[in-house]
Amino acid sequence: MDDVIHLVFCVRRRASIDDAEFHRYWRDEHGPLVRSVQGDLGIHRYVQAHTIATPLNDLLRAGRGAAEPYDGVAELWWDGTLEEFQARISTPEGLAAGQRLLEDEARFIDLTRSSLFLTEDHEVIAP
DSSP states (O other), rough: OOEEEEEEEEEBTOOOOOOOOHHHHHHHHHHHHHTTTTHHHHHHEEEEEEEEHHHHHHHHHHHHHHHHHSSSSEEEEESSHHHHHHHTTHHHHHHHHHHHHHHHHHBBBOOGGEEEEEEOOSSOOOO
């Protein structure tokens, strides 16, 4: 398997933003911003998974004693090693792009209640 860096960002909206506006902004404003810095950061895939408003989510959480849901999950992929990823995001262009994303995220994401981390993927069921 080729080296791939996968970042998972579990997001919660700011309390000052209603649910519909959060999802609209994330999809229609922030999504295109991420696309615009794709080359500067070397991102090869970006997916937004928006939480569906359904009572089934409450049943799923209750059955497992799980915590409150995130409003969604963003996933980003980079080709290469961790060292190559670090080098790419540390360039002047990468740092500027990262700063633009952070400033925009602060407009609609409650960063203190969200979580992000790098993962190592292990495929269990493949298409």
